[in-house]
Amino acid sequence: MGKKVLMKGNEAIAEAAIASGCLYYFGYPITPQTEIAEFMAKRMPKVGGLCLQAESEIAAINMALGASASGVRCMTSSSSPGISLKSEGISYMAGSDLPCLIVNVQRGGPGLGGIQPSQQDYYQATRGVGRGDLRLSVLAPNSVQEMASMTCEAFDLGDIYRMPVMILADGALGQMMEPVDFDSLPHREVPEKTWATNGHGGKRKKNIINSLYIEPQVLEDSILDRYKRYDTVKANETKFEDYMTDDADIVLVAFGITSRICKSAVNACREQGIKAGLLRPKTLWPFPSDKLREIASHTKHMLSVEMSMGQMVDDVRIAANGQCPVSFFGRTGGMIPSTEEVIAEIKKIAASLN
Amino acid sequence: MKTVFEKPKALSDVPFHYCPGCTHGIVHRLVAETIDELGIEGNTIGIAPVGCSVFAYNYFECDMIEAAHGRAPAVATGVKRTHPDKVVFTYQGDGDLAAIGTAETVHASTRGENITIIFINNAIYGMTGGQMAPTTLPGQVTATTPYGRFRNIQGSPIRVCEMLSTLDGVALAARVTVDCPKNVMNAKAMIKKAFQNQIDGKGLSIVEVLSTCPTNWGLSPKEAIQWLRDNMIPYYPLGVYKDCDTREVK
Numbered sequence: 001m002g003k004k005v006l007m008k009g010n011e012a013i014a015e016a017a018i019a020s021g022c023l024y025y026f027g028y029p030i031t032p033q034t035e036i037a038e039f040m041a042k043r044m045p046k047v048g049g050l051c052l053q054a055e056s057e058i059a060a061i062n063m064a065l066g067a068s069a070s071g072v073r074c075m076t077s078s079s080s081p082g083i084s085l086k087s088e089g090i091s092y093m094a095g096s097d098l099p100c101l102i103v104n105v106q107r108g109g110p111g112l113g114g115i116q117p118s119q120q121d122y123y124q125a126t127r128g129v130g131r132g133d134l135r136l137s138v139l140a141p142n143s144v145q146e147m148a149s150m151t152c153e154a155f156d157l158g159d160i161y162r163m164p165v166m167i168l169a170d171g172a173l174g175q176m177m178e179p180v181d182f183d184s185l186p187h188r189e190v191p192e193k194t195w196a197t198n199g200h201g202g203k204r205k206k207n208i209i210n211s212l213y214i215e216p217q218v219l220e221d222s223i224l225d226r227y228k229r230y231d232t233v234k235a236n237e238t239k240f241e242d243y244m245t246d247d248a249d250i251v252l253v254a255f256g257i258t259s260r261i262c263k264s265a266v267n268a269c270r271e272q273g274i275k276a277g278l279l280r281p282k283t284l285w286p287f288p289s290d291k292l293r294e295i296a297s298h299t300k301h302m303l304s305v306e307m308s309m310g311q312m313v314d315d316v317r318i319a320a321n322g323q324c325p326v327s328f329f330g331r332t333g334g335m336i337p338s339t340e341e342v343i344a345e346i347k348k349i350a351a352s353l354n
Numbered sequence: 355m356k357t358v359f360e361k362p363k364a365l366s367d368v369p370f371h372y373c374p375g376c377t378h379g380i381v382h383r384l385v386a387e388t389i390d391e392l393g394i395e396g397n398t399i400g401i402a403p404v405g406c407s408v409f410a411y412n413y414f415e416c417d418m419i420e421a422a423h424g425r426a427p428a429v430a431t432g433v434k435r436t437h438p439d440k441v442v443f444t445y446q447g448d449g450d451l452a453a454i455g456t457a458e459t460v461h462a463s464t465r466g467e468n469i470t471i472i473f474i475n476n477a478i479y480g481m482t483g484g485q486m487a488p489t490t491l492p493g494q495v496t497a498t499t500p501y502g503r504f505r506n507i508q509g510s511p512i513r514v515c516e517m518l519s520t521l522d523g524v525a526l527a528a529r530v531t532v533d534c535p536k537n538v539m540n541a542k543a544m545i546k547k548a549f550q551n552q553i554d555g556k557g558l559s560i561v562e563v564l565s566t567c568p569t570n571w572g573l574s575p576k577e578a579i580q581w582l583r584d585n586m587i588p589y590y591p592l593g594v595y596k597d598c599d600t601r602e603v604k
């Protein structure tokens with residue numbers, strides 16, 4: 001273990017990005033993620049990198065697209081309304097097989113919504129942001145340490161599978177301070193970017209970065225190829241944390257900051273003799289469906305706890321496939337469920353099981 | 355046998371999809387000749403967004419990126435800022451550059467991005483079949499202005515070079531056309547200057563090329579050239595609106 005540094009979640013993402021060799025950041029201010037841009041503005045010039053404030057979220061994602069196309073590691077970050085604006089560019093990146101880290105430090109919506117933490121962009125992140133038949137690799141940290149480590153994982157995943165990767169955080173994770181160890185960050189070998197449009201130099205044929213295929217059969221073939229890659233991601237990169245689900249009667253499913261509240265609730269319930277457990281998806285796409293299906297075969301009830309009106313619960317239901325009842329509890333609009341509220345919900349379910 | 359004329363090496367040896375009489379072909383050639391003469395093909399990245407030139411990635415032999423509608427200057431920013439030693443150009447139409455991509459155009463310009471923009475102004479949306487462009491002339495009939503463009507309804511056309519010439523980051527803003535050999539030669543000179551400016555690190559250079567769209571104007575290629583002379587040039591005067599080489603240094 002190395003020396004730990006006390007840091008905000010947003011700053012941890014920025015520092016870890018630089019540690020991962022990302023020297024290009026394109027952004028636009030929006031609460032509650034602006035610390036990423038401010039941190040980058042301070043640090044990048046000192047490490048020979050570039051932090052460029054764009055005229056809009058749209059421009060920022062397209063600058064990132066250009067940087068990624070030409071073969072460098074780059075990132076952009078925003079919060080919910082800004083991610084809506086970036087959606088077009090994210091879709092073009094997916095269609096052009098470009099890696100890029102996109103950070104969403106979610107806030108309450110819809111519309112301008114609020115500035116307090118939320119998980120209301122789950123659908124947007126996992127259901128083909130921009131426009132359809134595409135996937136992002138979506139990582140869901142639940143601590144400042146994971147904000148850092150998942151940033152490193154995101155860059156490697158993007159480069160290995162040639163796809164945009166999203167970190168789906170929230171305002172609480174972005175703003176809170178925790179100790180971070182930067183010495184034990186993950187690192188994987190990644191392939192050389194022979195596809196990059198960085199000038200052929202007379203040494204190879206020209207490279208083209210493109211998402212346009214006017215012949216339907218060619219377009220379908222390109223999508224089928226991409227989905228084969230997505231299958232590999234599903235097989236190799238599905239991550240979750242299993243907390244006492246083996247003997248649990250009631251299994252909570254929660255990601256991000258909500259998972260920490262749920263863990264406290266599970267501990268409190270266990271002390272009171274209620275066999276609760278928690279399955280925390282660390283990747284929202286690919287979603288740990290196989291694990292949840294297995295849990296559903298032996299538990300009595302699954303409860304999805306989210307800071308929304310219930311979005312991930314759909315994926316939990318699909319995974320459970322009718323093997324056990326699935327219900328939802330959550331707060332929305334920037335409200336964070338309290339441990340007591342979650343405990344009360346678990347007890348209600350426990351009472352109905354007897 | 356002595357070769358007296360050949361296709362520029364930077365231009366791919368494939369058929370263009372452009373309509374007969376469209377001036378895209380001439381402008382493509384001028385850009386390719388410039389790339390050849392400057393010897394920069396292996397060092398150049400071109401960006402063509404949505405519009406009639408969206409397939410330009412098939413026509414130039416340098417590395418190419420196809421961008422979203424209007425976003426080429428932002429994409430070019432990303433390429434150039436990460437590869438300042440490379441030559442980066444965008445090739446954009448009027449709807450792309452002056453309607454949906456106005457913000458990207460203006461801000462790349464004001465940042466003085468060291469890139470080259472080739473801007474095709476034919477006063478109409480070509481690829482979608484002849485709708486009003488931001489540069490459609492007053493009174494001009496298009497598919498979405500069937501009774502003509504009215505100032506009180508659709509507003510007035512944008513004069514891009516004049517607008518961008520007010521921005522400090524712009525090194526060159528020039529309007530040319532390709533209606534006759536003399537003007538083609540002048541257009542070539544401006545395009546070459548726009549690339550040379552980038553090599554010399556002078557900032558953003560934009561060359562606006564008044565172009566024809568015979569198909570969507572409903573004219574023959576010859577009539578279209580005359581229509582351009584009679585209608586477009588009076589509204590969009592040819593000339594150099596900004597040139598950092600002739601500007602007095604304060």
